[in-house]
Amino acid sequence: MGIHFGGDYNPEQWPEEVWAEDLKLMKAAHVTMVTAGIFSWAKVEPRPGEWDFGWFDRVMDGLAGAGIAVCLATMTASPPPWLSHRHPEILPEDPDGQRRWPGGRQHYCPSSPVYRSHAVRLVEQLAAHYADHPALAMWHVGNEFGCHTRACYCDVSAEDFRCWLRTRYTSIDALNAAWSTAFWSQGYGDFDEVLPPRTAPTFPNPAQQLDYLRFGDEALRACYLAEKAVLTRLAPGVPVTTNLMPQHKPVDAFAWSAHMDVMALDFYQDPHAPDDHVRAGYVFDLMRSARGGRPWLLLEQAPSAVNWRPRNGPKPPGAMRLWSWQAVAQGADAVLYFQWRQSLGGAEKFHSAMLPHAGTDTRVFRDVTALGRELASVPGIEGTRSRAEVALLADWHSWWALELDSKPSTALDHSRIALDHYRPLFEAGVACDVVPPQRELSGYRLVVAPNLYLLTAADAERLAAYVRDGGQLLVSFFSGIVDEHDRVHPGGCPAPLRELLGLRVEEFWPLEAGRTVAVDGGTTLFERSRELGGGAGAGRADLWSEAIDLEGAEALLRFTDGDLAGRPAVTRHGYGRGTVWYVGTRLEPALMRALLDDVREAAGVAPVLPGLPAGVQAAVREGAGGRYLFLLNHGTRTVEVGLPGPMRDALAADDDAASGAVDRVVLAARGVAVLTDA
Amino acid sequence: MGIHFGGDYNPEQWPEEVWAEDLKLMKAAHVTMVTAGIFSWAKVEPRPGEWDFGWFDRVMDGLAGAGIAVCLATMTASPPPWLSHRHPEILPEDPDGQRRWPGGRQHYCPSSPVYRSHAVRLVEQLAAHYADHPALAMWHVGNEFGCHTRACYCDVSAEDFRCWLRTRYTSIDALNAAWSTAFWSQGYGDFDEVLPPRTAPTFPNPAQQLDYLRFGDEALRACYLAEKAVLTRLAPGVPVTTNLMPQHKPVDAFAWSAHMDVMALDFYQDPHAPDDHVRAGYVFDLMRSARGGRPWLLLEQAPSAVNWRPRNGPKPPGAMRLWSWQAVAQGADAVLYFQWRQSLGGAEKFHSAMLPHAGTDTRVFRDVTALGRELASVPGIEGTRSRAEVALLADWHSWWALELDSKPSTALDHSRIALDHYRPLFEAGVACDVVPPQRELSGYRLVVAPNLYLLTAADAERLAAYVRDGGQLLVSFFSGIVDEHDRVHPGGCPAPLRELLGLRVEEFWPLEAGRTVAVDGGTTLFERSRELGGGAGAGRADLWSEAIDLEGAEALLRFTDGDLAGRPAVTRHGYGRGTVWYVGTRLEPALMRALLDDVREAAGVAPVLPGLPAGVQAAVREGAGGRYLFLLNHGTRTVEVGLPGPMRDALAADDDAASGAVDRVVLAARGVAVLTDA
């Protein structure tokens, strides 16, 4: 089949006479799959219990006739007006008790039994109706769960939360202990007294907040699972997925992955953000890693500009192709867009589409068509996989806990910190998995743990065992601080990692905004850092510092000014058969890169391709379909890349004479090469 | 009568013994008109249905005796405590469902039948009581409609909105089509399901928002019209007006003008804003143009400082006189202030008044008195009119639609863009009308259409016809994009203007904040631009760019860097017997001025007076009362202005020997000259 190519198809926005043209142009654009029906609820059930599938049958039949597969939405993402009109109790409420109203989308309380039962009834109709339709390839449940309504605080949610707590804690004493309610006189006498963490006069109980984030994720997942149960019952064998969003706090992608037959993602690179391909790299790696390396689907991206940022620049020439290939290089088996035909009205009419307002004689349609053709020209990639020797740890529970209020510093941003650790690996051209701490780590040469604030004793022991058995581990500051209930591990921070790291953190020493401190000591690091653009003299660090007492570890870098002058900033500790590094501050990027290069070399981790020019990403996929080396030039200058041996330029093949073996590739600005064994 | 001079008079704030002094000092200050009764409701109807006009009779009688005309307020602007206490349902609600409470003013839902019936009952009493009073010169309905309560989102408003929609659309299918509800599953089954655009989880439907802005304007107007109906019934022949506010988004001044016997404005120049006289110029021109050039009234301005900005500087010496004369120069037949005597208590006690806390021995009272005398010394201005060869188009519906969310760029600010186009004309000394696109344009040599995002096909055709018949038109970017329901005109942007402009916009290319791009190509323009203070080398543009395909037009300027390097930025197109310019970006001010100078010259539009020094405004009014040339020095240096021939200095006449003919005038800092034919 090759890489799937296509987009969201919303035919209800157009008169039926347009549909035939749609099919014709989809074929011209090499479309192989569309996601249909995301917002069709109001049209298939125009009044409660009154079903109209006729028009949608014609859409499905047309697609089947054109040989286009359908990722069929369950249509539950946006309840129709009649539902919220008859049942205003389904509307969500924010922490201030303000109701959120219809007019946009996703205006439902995830805990609402009324919403859920209407959704399930709709999915039953859909599944019964289309289970055997030849166009049906996959089910797409809901849409971007938790995108706008991340959590609801209404009375229905409160009751659902209490129910969830009863299951989780059994006794109110257990909840009181978990939530540390002895502080601020919060001891509950009964589950009935518990509420969501609605806006309080001051910081609400952090464990209550943390559990509400967990509950919120599970409430959304319960919606997903309720629909999925119908689908697997009535249409067994058809894969079920939903489109996750990148670095999306309310939805724990690792927890969801267990319930998704295939991982799927919406990702909108920001053309105005110079480094957004690094964020893309992180998120794509996480998607791939979430289900153990299986290919995933890029279900939505923009052909060019979006409409929802304050200023929406279009994708510059070459960017759409480059970023699409980046997804494929990092494991995507589908490249889809929002949406097929650009809307004339509504909230997203200025969101670019495969077929723009201006029609087919446009840069966008030409680029889309060219990419569709190009993807179709390399049919073997689908199903191939990548291999990484480095694992970066990510954990939603730690993220949730870290960003609660009332911390040494509220400036610790999980997503930013994750990228601070991912970027030096990405830029060094090292393949990387992004996995939760519970994942089996023994296969990795190097594990990087950025800021795992919440870490259970069991997970800490798993990290220790990994190092003890010869693994190399890098841990950064403010890790291993609290348990699963946001309670500080007793025994001196970071208690469960103290022996492993060979040190104790006596006091946190967060830095003011804009303040930097100097670090020094690692001569080699600084030479390397300066090569990478770091400043002369001692290195700089910011955001955070801490008073480290060495208990076996050695100091690689020390603070050389400020209150902590002379104390360790970065340490190394031999532990068992492995080694663990600890970074007690945020190093400037070039120094962080130099450190990671050192650590990586110590761990014997090589880049995908040595000697890559700056800005060029290399990735490999291999499997039954062959072995593919992807070279992606994220820069805007032409560069030349030497290959490890003679290879075939898969993209050049059809059009160029140069379909023979090459040993070097010239990549234009934002250029892409796909190479196979010659 | 001459230009009316005076201010808001709120005698209820003072014991009656002060009133006699008021009359004496008003005469000393040359006051000819006061606005009375704006906030008198609680005092004339202290309890429901209990009327006390005695004290107000004495006020009116006193004014009549002093020969001072009264612009009599209908007293409905601020409902008394007893009304909201007995009927809390009149209180407005914001889009979050939060009620807005009494304690300030304007705390009523415009759709409230309770509020409206109480207001009408009060106006009936007033009109019956004062219809024949000798002091009554004019009715002043309400006060600053929509100033604080721009719209209400309560259930009463919701029902009124549905009623308005039923009238507008007749069928729910028509509403669904107009609102593009096929997107996001928003199809309504019945009008009963429709709500105001209350805060939703994400962008509410834009057509729903746009219609709510229309409805909000009409709901306010319905309040005005309900009162006006009483007044014309019970006091026929007395002109009816209300004080509009400048560039006030909730109130469509053009739509209101049809119902106002005379246009009236409140305008508070900001002494801390260096260019606020340009904004004044724009707003004054709009007031004058709204009723086809008839004189209008400046019903409120501050004698010096206001109290409601964060930091309220007083007007520097000369500014109050200058800015008052600016209003007269641009067509005002009245110069009034808020307020006569400075309050000792309440929310506006630090708002300056004609008679300050510090009494008559003050700069403010002296300046007020001098201005009153000066205005009285030039009695013929009243009723004279101005003539403009340039029309700037303004349209509330386009404004409303433009500033909705979910756009290519949310940085497009209608008021700012309007001034970007008005300023070069103002600074060049060109007389200008500000009119809606529906106005007859054939009389103008040049029409400037800044950013008419929403443009109906009919209005677009009117523009085309204007050019076809020999008119010169300048259109700026992001014009002609959507129809009256915020639906993109199909056919390639800007579809309804595409043939006229001779081009197509393939993609919008909005720029990041702070980003500029270079433009070049128009040698002459750049010379002129540099004379005007523009930078050397190529010009700069910011905010917006777009990918223009020429379809008959020629490029005057092209982008020379950035993604669009080489593509057109400013174009010109001969169409029929006229010419149309198109500006696809925001040019830096000097370049915009140079372009407008070129365009204006091509159109044969001359300034009011050639060779004016920078910062000097010239305006002419003429009519039965004579011909007046106003020269206003907005700068702080003394300048000399040569006159086209010998004229008489009207302001010098009384005091100076120099009452003979002059051929040049020296204007001190913030100086004013009024010249008549010698």
Added chain:
Amino acid sequence: MGIHFGGDYNPEQWPEEVWAEDLKLMKAAHVTMVTAGIFSWAKVEPRPGEWDFGWFDRVMDGLAGAGIAVCLATMTASPPPWLSHRHPEILPEDPDGQRRWPGGRQHYCPSSPVYRSHAVRLVEQLAAHYADHPALAMWHVGNEFGCHTRACYCDVSAEDFRCWLRTRYTSIDALNAAWSTAFWSQGYGDFDEVLPPRTAPTFPNPAQQLDYLRFGDEALRACYLAEKAVLTRLAPGVPVTTNLMPQHKPVDAFAWSAHMDVMALDFYQDPHAPDDHVRAGYVFDLMRSARGGRPWLLLEQAPSAVNWRPRNGPKPPGAMRLWSWQAVAQGADAVLYFQWRQSLGGAEKFHSAMLPHAGTDTRVFRDVTALGRELASVPGIEGTRSRAEVALLADWHSWWALELDSKPSTALDHSRIALDHYRPLFEAGVACDVVPPQRELSGYRLVVAPNLYLLTAADAERLAAYVRDGGQLLVSFFSGIVDEHDRVHPGGCPAPLRELLGLRVEEFWPLEAGRTVAVDGGTTLFERSRELGGGAGAGRADLWSEAIDLEGAEALLRFTDGDLAGRPAVTRHGYGRGTVWYVGTRLEPALMRALLDDVREAAGVAPVLPGLPAGVQAAVREGAGGRYLFLLNHGTRTVEVGLPGPMRDALAADDDAASGAVDRVVLAARGVAVLTDA
């Protein structure tokens, strides 16, 4: 007894087996007093009316056994979940009508009869139970009144407010006059119509807002007094206090002081704010002055970092000791911390504690212990007092009124202005009281009145009498403007001070943000200012200026640019036997210092110690226990301070040979010396 040393003790957070270790370590740390029970309500009354004092008895007995005094909290600061669950009507509401929910603390409406009756019932139990307990030293009512819930706007509060207004005004006419309701049609017909100043469409009535601030303060005080009444009835003779917060707008410390047996304060210096010891100085002086110079208690400070600022730096080495001694030097008889043992869970687990997570082998515990020992080594300080010749005036009512909206400038910040006047005195080493304007002033050589916007005629006359009788007074701009109902004093600003100051302010001339104006004229002042680091040439001023007409005063400084060039900026006026200075702008710090130095010398006010190095604070306490000179080096360089004669170094005594007399002291960075007569 010496200076009390200890902290908040929250044993309910820990299993009983930890309590014995607590007592042992408290003794090791020289703890003499703990505050216990602040958040124990839920644990002593786990269900309504069900009392469990057993565990708390064991805590109290243990402390008594260890000879540690208890400041016993009334436990009412944070209502338990069962109370708000059964009575949600106790929850407070904000001005938008949004309820504030449980989950934090202080979630009660101060006017709630339900909350108050439950609180009183609890205090009755406590007082009956512990009145005669040997550990009981003091009662601590509630906790940080008004910290989070500064005021409530619910219907219960509304009714309580109306009740308060009926008492205050007797008739609705009196209220209408006081509130200037004639403006904006706000005349009330009956008290029933009055509401709290909930969010209105625009500025709510300022007098209504001002009275609501008064009412809010009294509603909180009513809670305090209701509990105090129980305590004095059931445990007569035990002193009653509560922990006030510094510069805490909702709570008028002067009004509360009349009801506090001893003043007590929580103060958290910000380690990231370079000058926070000056703010501390101001607040400590206010505490000391509030009850006529009697010693006060520092009930809470942090041993190191807090958790509630966005970024919480720890206290750098030496700072905790220095800042603790600063409190003692300025009159504190107790130095306590929040809290004894660092929490493992809950909202404040990252707030430092005397006993950190990391245990006794920590900088913090070592420093705490050393300070405890050091304080115990100087046993005579307790009960001694200080004497000041300068009084700085502070007034909550003026503060409240000043910071209402709708002013000439909303940039006037009471706390900032107070420090602008306090800093030059503090840095000059001058002892200073901070007292309300109603205090007897005749004993002071100099009185400084910063920005007393609200000043009753009676208080103004008291200031005049003070000067008339030979006092020296400095008044700064925007003083004496309004009466107790925020009504402008008629007669030209500042009317009640006009004769005293010998001038009139014709117009306020507030400056734009970032704008400065030049002042010049006082040669000597400028020399002195330049010595102090002020810029060369004329001085600068910002924030505010005004048009002053001299009426007897002489100009010391004049504005030399801007609109007011040539007009007075700072004046001096001989009045009776005294002199009054007036400062009509905000002078740059060095110039303000130079001016205050001049004024102070004219008043014959000497510093505590002449020739102090910059950054060193000197303070004296004396009494039955002896005479103590405190020298505190707030700088980070070592300095030497000469003494007026040979003295004994009280802190050096135990450890050093140098226990003999010294005539100079070397202070290391953040060093402290306590000297007694040799």
